[in-house]
Amino acid sequence: MTDFSWILLFDAAIRLATPLLFAALAGMLSERAGIIDIGLEGKMLAGAFAAAAWTSLSGSVWEGVGVAMLCGMALSMLHGFACITHKGDQVVSGIAINMLALAITSLLAQRLFSQGGMTPILTDELRLPSLVLPAVVAQEGTWISPVYWQLVSGHNVLVYIGLLLVVMLSLFFRFSPYGNHILAAGENPKALLRAGGSLVVTRYGALLAGGAICALSGAFLSVGHGAGFVENMTVGKGFIALAALIFGKWRPVGVLMSCLLFGLLEALAIRLQGHYLFGDGGLPIQLIEVLPYVLTLIVLAGFVGPSHAPKALGLRY
């Protein structure tokens, strides 16, 4: 493969990892607080639709992003209502949210735009801009120049926001007392209750924040990288994000690493489409496609060390 460019590959990896990252971070917040969140896929989809639809109707992409975040939060509230207030089954609730999002987005897309479930294609002004970073590294002709200009600078603004989010969440869990509340809610809810904290407030707060963040994932897909909403456009990314969360051991930096890994694998699979691994007649590319899933299974089987899941995850309180 003579025209193979590693830089392009990693560039694509970062792009593909971003939606995973937002969703996985959202899942991290929720699960750290002790609530299982299978509904990441649904919130992504809802965010994708809301961003594209509102942008299309209002003409402002940032408004669209804002509305997307509101929709994500609304779905999170529903999840919280079922799980926290009514102590319902968290898994069932997550699945309900996925199904609801799929149904409502498809319905609304069709009713509002009558384009077979899509939103109108957005022109460039109506999409989120890319950020060109200042010319910190200016020398032409060196190896670092193309790396900087292709790989580091020039990504969509949401990519940088995602990285910033990782840093912020790391700091949040280390230094903020509310970060400790969330940790307590997931590890030892009794400790939080006895210390005088409110389990309900903490969990709802974590869910709401997670909902907003997860919607950003969908917004990236529809108005950041993509140019509109297509029915069911998230297809399984929400579950891969869940896998990335587990693989990343529920920690911000770990999640970032595993999302990059999964993004890289997806980029590889796309790049190699039509080819075989190791020359013609070799292994099918589907093997690379399924690698994230297999990795997740290995992690879940406990073969890479004990589970780092929050201890009180999924218990009803």
Added chain:
Amino acid sequence: MLAPALELRNIDKAYHSVMALNGASISIAPGSIHGLIGENGAGKSSLMQVAYGLVQPDGGSIFIDGAPVELTTPLQAIERGIGMLHQQASWLEQLSVFDNIMLAEPASGFLFQNKTKALAKLESLRREYGFKFSLTTKLSELDYSQRQLVDVLRSLYRGVRVLILDEPLALLSSTQANYLNSLLVLLKMQGISVVVVSHKLAVLHQLCDVISVIRSGAVTACLDPKQVSLREFSTHMVGREIKLPHPRVEPSKTQAKTLLNILGLGVNGAKSGRKSMAHPLLTRIELSVAQGEIVACVGLPNAGQELLLDVIAGLTRFDAGTIDLLQHQIRVNSRYKIKHARRYGIAYAPSPIFNVGLVEQLSMAESVYLGYQQHGFGRWGFASMKKKHLQCLRLMKDWGIVPRLPALQSGLFSGGNQQKMVLAREMSQQPNLLLLNQPTHGVDAGAVETIYRRLFGMREHGCGILLCSTDLDEVMSLADKICVFSRGRLIETLLAKNTNREELALLIIKEAQHG
């Protein structure tokens, strides 16, 4: 006279249809050490949970310094100077001492706490009381007694004036316990009231200014240890209402062959964190049960006698010793499970408190062969409901279980009837060895008679019975041999005819002083 620092009056609390607290009242004087003592399930934890705002009472009122208050969350209790140390599970292992103390402290900011002020104040408090751990240590590196001190420090930081300790002494060594006691005396001298909830009457007797006894959800006595002897206390506390003791029925045959012989049995405690937090649960137990013999195990809760039953039944693994069961010998690494136990002729009626003997959503008819599925289903593993239905009706008639509806869910029967069914089921298997845990818990007096009669009947047929009970009258009526447990050891084996109820009670309580 000063108003009491904390007073609870006529507190009622029901869980489903069971009254956990029934007009309980307690009054804590300022600057005193107040003990609260009672059996498991008597309501002491529930009462203190009300005082701390963890639980809302159905009736009654709470007063702090004489003024009525409503406590809907622990935060409100904390703000009014009430602090509580729980026995377990209040700590976040991966956080530091400082973070644990500051958890849910309202004054801290959103993103970054005002650490310096808090650190300074905590550090000075720590030095004042001479606690040896550092504020930056991770909690996982502290042992149990140090973690308790972290809780004390947190309460002091928040300006506690009534400090409640729920079973603080259960897991402490005697040195650690002495240290804690002197700390409590120090707190008392500073005007802080201390409430100690415990079983350890002997320790409380020395430590407290006044002790309240709680039974069946109500505080039945409030006594001054200096004027009331240990013996008198024990009559208030141990055992249920005084029933006329059932006349003993002596065994008609002399000793037959040994059914069960336990040698050197040990069960290790679970390890958690870097330091092992629990001492071994059972150590060097030696016990035997012969045909036609009824052996009773008594002791304070968690002394190990109930765990022993689980081990013999194959529900819990043991780490040392051997169990000889008729002609089978069970060793440490054999994969001995309850189905083997049943095959060897053991039947087990577990304590009704834990709801393990029945599955509440199954109908009574379906529960009749729970544990004995091989008898309930035909050769090919299928069965009609008729057989179970008939067997269930038979047992219901025999034992007076009402209502006589085999199709009704077992969870809808009263507790006493459920227990009767469990006993009926186990006894109808004609076992060689019958294990019973709290067999007459929740059962009405008339049925208790029936149960005792049947137990004696089984004894006549050569069955051996090993039972655990907190009801000393029951023990005296039934047992030929009594084994007393304390802190995982079998400290004494006596013949029932050589002792009486009061001596037994004293033996149980006194042992708590040592160790």
Added chain:
Amino acid sequence: MARALPWWFNSLLLPLANICLAFFACAMVLWLLGVDVAYATNTMLDGALGSSEGLGYTLFYTTNFIFAGLAVALAWQAGLFNIGAEGQALIGGLGITLMCIYGQSLPMVLLFPLTIVVSALFGALWALIPGWLNAYRGSHIVITTIMFNLIASSFIVYLLVGPLKAPGQMAAVSATFTESTWLPTIESIAWSLGIAIDPSPLNISFIWALMCCAAVYIYLWRSRIGFETRVVGLNARGAKFAGIARKRIVIITMLLSGALAAFIGLNEVQGSSHQLQVEFVSGYGFAGIAIALMGRNHPFGILVASLLFGVLYQGGAELAFNIDGIGNDMIILIQALVVLFCGALEWMLKPSLVNLLRLNHPLDSKGGS
């Protein structure tokens, strides 16, 4: 606690109320979207039940829902959340395809039992690893089964663009099976009996679905393993006390659940499309969850729920001709609302209903009797 409530409250009244709430919410959404709900309902019912063709299609979809619902419900009885029905069905479909290709000369009376067995084996195999991971490694069955769904999808796509690809076709489908392997339709059977009904894909796998309903009932409520399965699902500690080995039960249950899911392939692949396509399972995994919840994990309830959803599906397809693109999405919406109200919020209406029917009993002050 259910202590003071009559038996029909939790088994009949509350679920019924939840279902009504789900339908009401759906109607609300449609009304908000400007759909004439009365007209829509009318069209749907007519399309589903108004003609023998419609009825045939309705029962055809019902067959799929029965298998999906039974698969989920059986696993649920053991306390397991099997979301992997789609993957298990796909792999089962693969088994059927292979059987139909290599066994195409066999007479139907031999072929059908064989495809049943082969699809069951393939589907069970696909459920085995998630089951094993849950029993022996404590892995969360939801995530493992979802992963296996995704892997199955990739695998089948690979097969359909490669080894199994129909020659001369652009689409990723297998070759069409020879007609002798096609499951006889009910219409053809009726025709040979002299009754004329309109053609539809309804085939003999429908009969098999009904038999499976009965079989699952007998299994769960009359057999020893079924009993032990229910105990494991109801009370883990009680199960241990009863000497039941949870690990064994989990594995057996997942195997059976996978087999049931795989039978969807009988209806779709062997009975209808006569070739392997990736999409034949789409939506049935989640539909199965809605059906199991609606049917309270009981074969009879599942039968009723499957019929209802069959009506919705077929009626929805009819609706799609009349109203722009409403049909399919509406089905997913009602499924989502059923899962929401009958599953996540299943106890939400309980306090209101208890008060409404004045079923609160005074406190019983005695602890026991």
